[in-house]
Amino acid sequence: xxxxxxxxPVRRGVDMVRREACDGILALGGGRVMDASKGIAxxxxxxxTNARERRRQCKSDN
Numbered sequence: 001x002x003x004x005x006x007x008x009p010v011r012r013g014v015d016m017v018r019r020e021a022c023d024g025i026l027a028l029g030g031g032r033v034m035d036a037s038k039g040i041a042x043x044x045x046x047x048x049t050n051a052r053e054r055r056r057q058c059k060s061d062n
Contacts, residue, residue, distance in 0.1 A: 013040035 017025065017040060025044075027037035 010036055010039045010043065013037075014043045017041075017044040 013036065016022075022044075025037050025041050027034050
């Protein structure tokens with residue numbers, strides 16, 4: 001996993017989470033794994049396509 005994961009690995013993760021109807025994501029590992037997991041969760045569960053968009057969604061929810 002490269003720094004600031006994005007692109008195909010994250011899209012594959014999003015597709016899998018949606019296909020399998022996962023309730024959550026468990027990240028095991030270091031920083032890159034954590035970053036990828038956060039990106040997958042933001043896209044799969046909240047429809048955000050990037051971190052900036054998710055922050056805007058959070059602000060509008062409050």
